[in-house]
Amino acid sequence: xxxxxxxxxxxxxxxxxxxxxxxxxxxxxxxxxxxxxxxxxxxxxxxxxxxxxxxxxxxxxxxxxxxxxxxxxxxxxxxxxxxxxxxxxxxxxxxxxxxxxxxxxxxxxxxxxxxxxxxxxxxxxxxxxxxxxxxxxxxxxxxxxxxxxxxxxxxxxxxxxxxxxxxxxxxxxxxxxxxxxxxxxxxxxxxxxxxxxxxxxxxxxxxxxxxxxxxxxxxxxxxxxxxxxxxxxxxxxxxxxxxxxxxxxx
Amino acid sequence: xxxxxxxxxxxxxxxxxxxxxxxxxxxxxxxxxxxxxxxxxxxxxxxxxxxxxxxxxxxxxxxxxxxxxxxxxxxxxxxxxxxxxxxxxxxxxxxxxxxxxxxxxxxxxxxxxxxxxxxxxxxxxxxxxxxxxxxxxxxxxxxxxxxxxxxxxxxxxxxxxxxxxxxxxxxxxxxxxxxxxxxxxxxxxxxxxxxxxxxxxxxxxxxxxxxxxxxxxxxxxxxxxxxxxxxxxxxxxxxxxxxxxxxxxxxxxxxxxxxxxxxxxxxxxxxxxxxxxxxxxxxxxxxxxxxxxxxxxxxxxxxxxxxxxxxxxxxxxxxxxxxx
Numbered sequence: 093x094x095x096x097x098x099x100x101x102x103x104x105x106x107x108x109x110x111x112x113x114x115x116x117x118x119x120x121x122x123x124x125x126x127x128x129x130x131x132x133x134x135x136x137x138x139x140x141x142x143x144x145x146x147x148x149x150x151x152x153x154x155x156x157x158x159x160x161x162x163x164x165x166x167x168x169x170x171x172x173x174x175x176x177x178x179x180x181x182x183x184x185x186x187x188x189x190x191x192x193x194x195x196x197x198x199x200x201x202x203x204x205x206x207x208x209x210x211x212x213x214x215x216x217x218x219x220x221x222x223x224x225x226x227x228x229x230x231x232x233x234x235x236x237x238x239x240x241x242x243x244x245x246x247x248x249x250x251x252x253x254x255x256x257x258x259x260x261x262x263x264x265x266x267x268x269x270x271x272x273x274x275x276x277x278x279x280x281x282x283x284x285x286x287x288x289x290x291x292x293x294x295x296x297x298x299x300x301x302x303x304x305x306x307x308x309x310x311x312x313x314x315x316x317x318x319x320x321x322x323x324x325x326x327x328x329x330x331x332x333x334x335x336x337x338x339x340x341x342x
Numbered sequence: 343x344x345x346x347x348x349x350x351x352x353x354x355x356x357x358x359x360x361x362x363x364x365x366x367x368x369x370x371x372x373x374x375x376x377x378x379x380x381x382x383x384x385x386x387x388x389x390x391x392x393x394x395x396x397x398x399x400x401x402x403x404x405x406x407x408x409x410x411x412x413x414x415x416x417x418x419x420x421x422x423x424x425x426x427x428x429x430x431x432x433x434x435x436x437x438x439x440x441x442x443x444x445x446x447x448x449x450x451x452x453x454x455x456x457x458x459x460x461x462x463x464x465x466x467x468x469x470x471x472x473x474x475x476x477x478x479x480x481x482x483x484x485x486x487x488x489x490x491x492x493x494x495x496x497x498x499x500x501x502x503x504x505x506x507x508x509x510x511x512x513x514x515x516x517x518x519x520x521x522x523x524x525x526x527x528x529x530x531x532x533x534x535x536x537x538x539x540x541x542x543x544x545x546x547x548x549x550x551x552x553x554x555x556x557x558x559x560x561x562x563x564x565x566x567x568x569x570x571x572x573x574x575x576x577x578x579x580x581x582x583x584x585x586x587x588x589x590x591x592x593x594x595x596x597x598x599x600x601x602x603x604x605x606x607x608x609x610x611x612x613x614x615x616x617x618x619x620x621x622x623x624x625x626x627x628x629x630x631x632x633x634x635x636x637x638x639x640x641x642x643x644x645x646x647x648x649x650x651x652x653x654x655x656x657x658x659x660x661x662x663x664x665x666x
Contacts, residue, residue, distance in 0.1 A: 140541060142537065142540075142541075161540075162537070162540040162541050163541075163543055163544060163545045163546065164543075165541075165543075166541065166542055166543030167543055171542070172541055174537075174538065178535040178537060178538035179534070179535070179538070180530065180531045180534040180535060180538065180539070181534050181535075182530065182533075182534055183527065183530055183531070183534065187527055187530075190524070190527055191527050191528060191531045191542050191544070192542050193524075194524060194527075194528055194542055194543050194544050195542070195543035197524050199523065199524060199525070200525070201520065201525055201552055201553075201556060204519060204520050204523035204525045204526070205516040205517070205519050205520045205523075206519070207519045207523075211523065214524075215523065215524070218524060254542065255542075258542065258543065
């Protein structure tokens with residue numbers, strides 16, 4: 093599904109990622125963990141086209157997406173959420189999800205300005221689809237609320253609803269449980285499994301180890317920009333190198 | 343009633359009001375002011391698409407207005423082209439220019455974008471002034487022919503009023519449609535979080551340039567209509583001051599509100615008439631107004647109006663509740 097070959101990213105004199113190669117299996121839930129500064133978010137930014145890697149290649153399926161811009165990845169089915177929840181704050185919850193359907197529609201400026209018949213049909217379709225994803229994520233009651241007025245936990249859900257509207261093959265979630273209470277985290281775990289059941293591959297960066305160990309099939313550990321270990325949750329928990337990285341060398 | 347129906351009814355009421363006004367307000371002075379309000383509304387709506395929706399500032403929009411006016415003026419006087427064709431050429435040329443300069447300029451953000459558009463405005467102002475052989479320089483360009491449809495010539499106040507306002511109403515309607523479509527949502531998404539919009543597949547770079555182009559085309563049409571109704575143009579109308587005035591109209595009326603742009607345009611067009619007693623000190627009033635608005639009504643008059651009605655509505659409802 094997703095394959096990284098020898099990704100290196102240098103910021104000035106700082107090497108944020110060094111020769112990272114990894115593979116994500118189709119239909120799996122993969123966790124990316126590591127201490128602060130390990131390069132997890134940098135890795136996401138490179139895969140999603142927000143940063144350009146210094147060297148190395150990224151493949152989505154058979155396609156080399158190494159130098160794709162962020163906006164050209166959604167049509168290929170690759171989307172992400174953000175660590176600091178990037179909602180469209182002044183738009184309603186429904187409109188936020190409707191933006192997620194941007195690539196599923198095609199009316200241009202002219203057809204939108206003149207409200208041509210197919211644009212009206214398309215608009216109706218966008219609205220219906222968006223409502224479907226709000227129901228899927230349990231946000232249907234909040235459809236009319238301005239996103240800025242949403243409680244933080246629901247904001248996280250809305251970000252996920254918005255990515256689902258793209259009908260992606262692969263979602264990268266950057267710390268989806270950060271700032272959630274334990275009840276909300278449990279709900280999130282359920283939602284993540286439900287998304288996987290619909291055939292979508294998920295990669296998540298997360299600090300909440302309970303969540304990671306609970307939902308992930310496979311875990312990738314980064315430390316100081318290097319790949320430290322790959323394995324099942326159990327293998328990772330017992331890996332001495334991982335324990336050393338987290339607790340410090342004895 | 344759905345939101346969409348409300349929107350249609352609101353537009354119909356507005357249109358009827360516009361059509362009916364000449365029956366109540368007569369006299370060449372009033373009609374002239376109303377024509378100017380129409381032209382300024384067009385300009386404010388065009389700028390609002392860029393500022394209020396896409397969240398990109400332009401401090402050089404008077405230049406697009408001026409360019410439209412001059413292209414139309416020069417083509418119909420020096421080259422004796424049909425005014426309608428001149429209007430089309432002005433719109434096309436402005437669109438082309440905006441598209442070409444849009445790509446490098448709109449890569450900039452915030453203050454840098456403001457500076458770049460400001461520079462563009464000043465360059466164009468100098469061009470209008472200095473190319474005396476073409477534009478007539480500071481003393482202006484006169485004898486621009488009126489527009490006409492076969493024997494109907496738009497040469498008196500009443501004709502001009504209906505000409506300008508029909509184009510303004512069409513501009514408003516198309517802009518309202520656009521703002522409620524996937525393009526409008528994508529623009530607002532860019533304004534709120536460009537990075538998230540891009541991840542959702544919105545090509546922010548291209549869309550910003552497209553809306554900048556649309557905005558320039560609207561300004562050119564307004565400029566061309568201005569030239570043909572006034573029959574005389576001079577660079578003084580297209581300087582930096584007018585660019586700032588346009589920005590003020592958009593902000594006072596309400597960013598992201600088409601009717602707000604009309605309100606802002608109406609207020610700023612009429613204000614000089616009331617402020618005439620202050621002479622050159624009127625700029626202080628504009629400044630104060632802008633400060634007060636951004637401090638206490640950042641959403642502009644339209645949202646302030648909604649706040650007030652909401653507040654009163656809430657009070658009435660609250661009282662009803664306590665009685666029940």
